[in-house]
Amino acid sequence: MASTQGAAKVLVASNRGPVSYTVAADGSLNAKRGGGGLVSGLSAIGSDADALWVCSALSDGDREAVRRGVAGAGRGGVRMLDIPAEVHSDAYNGIANSVLWFVHHMLYQTPLEPVFDAEFRRRWASYETYNRAFAEALAEEAAPGAAVVVQDYHLTLVPGMLRELRPDLRIGHFSHTPWAPPEYFRMLPDDVAGQVLRGMLGADRLGFLTRRWADAFEACCDRFAGGLGGTRVGVHGLGADADFLRARSREADVVERMTALKGEIGAAPDGSARRTIVRVDRTELSKNIARGLLAYRQLLDDHPEWRERVTHVAFAYPSRQDLAVYRDYTAEVQRLAEEINSRYGTPGWTPVVLHVEDDFARSLAAYRLADVALVNPIRDGMNLVAKEVPVVSDEGCALVLSREAGAFEELGEDAIAVNPYDVVGTARALHEALSMGPEERAERSKRLAASATALPPAQWFLDQLHALEEGDAGQSA
Template identity: 35%
Template sequence: MDKAEFVVVANRLPVDRTVDADGSDAWRRSPGGLVTALEPVMHKADGAWVGWAGQPDVVLDPFEFESTLLVPVTLSAEDVELYYEGFSNDTIWPLYHDVIAEPRYSRLWWDAYVRVNRRFAEAAAAAAADGATVWVQDYQLQLVPRMLRELRPDLVIGYFHHIPFPAYGLYSQLPWRRQVLEGLLGADVIGFQRVADAGNFARAVRRQLRYETKASGIAVPNPDGTTRMSLARAFPISIDASSYIELARRPDVQERARQIRESLGNPKRIFLGVDRLDYTKGIRHRLKAYGELLTEEKLSVDDVTLVQVASPSRERVAAYIQLRDEIELTVGRINGDFDTMGHTAIRYLHQAYPREEMVALFLAADVMLVTALRDGMNLVAKEYVASRVDNRGVLLLSEFAGAADELGTAVRVNPHDIEGLKEAMMRAVEMSPGEQGRRMRAARRRVLEHSVEDWSREFLEALEKFHPRRSVSDDRDHPQIDDQAVLDALARVAASDRLLVALDFDGTLAPLEDEPMNARALPTAAAAVAALAALPDTPVAFVSGRSLHDLREIAEHADDAQIFLAGSHGAEFWLPGEGALETDDDEDAPTLRDELREEMTAQVGDLQGVWVEPKTFGFGIHTRVASAADAQTARDAADRLVQERAPHWRRRTGHNIVEYSFRHEGKDSAIAALRERLGATAVLFAGDDVTDEDALASLGPDDLGIRVGDGQTAASVRVGSIQELAAALALLARMRAEGRE
């Protein structure tokens, strides 16, 4: 068997086994999003895919399929029962989904899980070339990274966790909690859907293993006494939006959508739910809310129909058998109470459909109900948005689904709040076409600008950058500071009694991103910041124009972090041990802020590459991926609106962004406040943008200002890049540490 430079390890192979008319076996590509995401990578790298063929007791040799080497792992019927249906889906699945159903703990299941994970690891080790990259997928294989590292320490290992990772109070119930954490930490990079999931994982590692966890990585001890770093962070997955758009524009699919509406009696509104039949999806909650709206006569079956597609899932697991019985009983009761001869309350479909039919359903549906009680991402929400090429329809989205982090213009709901869910459903039914358009355009922009291929590329780029085998002699990633002025300035402030190191984030520690919430500090920068923060009398602060909420997310800032934060240009603060400080505002200001945001969202909705970012005290107009003409149109419109409605607001410009705020603080006031609170005898501040110049200009003779990149500046020294700043901060940390020995 040829060795592969890139190996994917997943529970299932990317193909489904079929039988031809002549009775011979055949294979067809699976329709899943993961297969779509990795297809280009597999072809480019002549990759291999290790997985189960989907049927018990089938022994197959490795074989080629569409330029990919497939390496089947054999599972016996007992393996399927104990490892897959037992530990994976009756222990891990309910535990990691907030114990919506009670997890069961069986030593027999655990033993099978270990045994099967070992089998997958051995198959991957045999398929991988020297120094290959191996990417392990999901909760069924959490032990594989460590097993693989023990078998093949030469490999670069990544792991992606597609489902939620629970809070420590729940995770700690798992009898084998340490073994699972140690298994995952065998990977160089561990990816999660949400920042909160990565934070939950890091907290579990701290509590259980007592390893040091920082934004720069988790220090994992090696058997020989050395330490390596493992990075845990969020990489939200997406879909192949172009394929849904192509289908949605096909005349036959559009005609099928018309037929669906006609078959339902052409109701005024169609609600749609599309889910696996799973207790995590909140199907019972949406049925309850819908039934109550019919009972209260707020909705009528003459006007509204709910279509619920519930594809079969884990039909041999007791909890799923019970769930199906409950849902079908509820559907039958509601239909019995409210159906008429011409209209039905709920069209319930317990079957799976091809993608063409699903897109037709998306086009037919006026309101998409995604009411998951807990979900890693929920790609159905993104599929609905991508399919709505008419920029109409309403997405009603659970705040407990990962998609809620990205699709901010959806109508967000807490599915446990039945009254709130009912109100949201009525709001969706009554929403004007104009508001639908504004919300849907913004949601589609996010889905179209972040594809599933972007997801795989970002993960693999992070894996390449983070892996410790990268040469430290690579000047692009590890530049040396040879500017004597910078060296002298660093030596001077390194001798300060109490040095405040205050740093802008975007463009200073993290590369600028087209999607700003994707920004993360470079590993070298994060490591240098962590080294400074660990020193005595060296408080570190991030001073950013971001809202405090967004700054905490992109900085991966945990509740027990020791780094101070100043958000919204110094209008918000977060202090270690105290948390966020409350701010006093004009009580009318938030109302005006919301009105202006909504008006601007409507005005720029048709401008490609322009979007409105909500901020705590105002909003920003982003134009990084817009044409020059559209960017100018957006800025002019915002200037006119703010001048007319809020002439007292402060206007700031930055890298392809204009910000408007009813708070007038600047980064200079943030530095002054932090200096006083921390008793700093000197301040180092580094920034890259126009908005940083207030702070740089405010520094005194004992301080040090560093400008990152080009542009006019009040800073006393300049470095050329984020990498050079990281090197300067690392050198400063060494200077201060040596000066205190």
């Protein structure tokens, strides 16, 4: 039991917080506020709600802010934890992103990986230490009976640890990723799989993005943990923030990027506007960018009539470049784009316009120009790009959507479905999307936008909070 109790009545815990710090040349600290559903959600509950965000110090600037007392003691509604950098690296890169992410997205090349050796065990001990630091901070800061909402696969052990320290709290956990089916989840060492499930089941309530992921979790519990116990499970399909996206996409920097992109895309030989296939992703292994490029190449082979009449605008923003497998994947994406441009390009046409520098304004510009949005992940918890493009697209867009994206559950009826592994099938879907008449495209896009914005970020968070607060405080798995 924690020796002290704080005053916070609503607490959020996540690896990344709502603010980040940098140290200026003169030694002063500069703070940059983040965005996203959680930030919107906390602001929606009001400043008088005694809310606190517990997160990890991720940069030298963050750690300096903690040392100066700016971010280490709940000031401004944020408490950053200065967890040793090597512990954080082991937990975040060594376990969360290299093991749990791979399991839930079913990414392993199983003839060679995973290998759960002594090094894995050392990193797992760091993951435990990392989770314990969060649990202890939450226990210290939470008021009696407070509501705590823990976020994602980085912190699967926190609910169980926190339950032991503060049985009075109402504890929730939300998973932003898919959940692996039992046959894949059991790849984890038995004791580690048990720890993950018991950690999650320390919560009163667990949230998932789709019913499919919730069902997979329940199946794992039935198989390996004797059921859910007293833990409740709910589904909250995070939607796009339509008001923000529409307003932001009309700002001057986005209009400027649109002009530049139109220049890169150019016009067809007959002077008409070229059609655009747009994708915006991080170079994350699960996003399937490489097969998307292969499908576009197949389209140009199968339907030469599209040559010089269509451009693939592909934004592949760097992700986890400190992991070699991600660096290799990014290099392969660039190689494929160069190969397609070399093979099919003409003096007046660049088939693939590839950008790898993160630029949100340019992403919104591409959304507005999209005739077709290509979203073909191998496996994805939700995929907000699939929801954002129809909201922003100027003329309406056709959506080519993987059936393995969480968003397919809500958008599949008005999208063109693809098997993400089937390059020929995806090329066929791209042709269908490009051939779609403007009226049908606009109608589909309108319906997609309505579905995509059904649960905007602020309401998504508040729905979870209300569902947690309606349950019995202190309920234990």
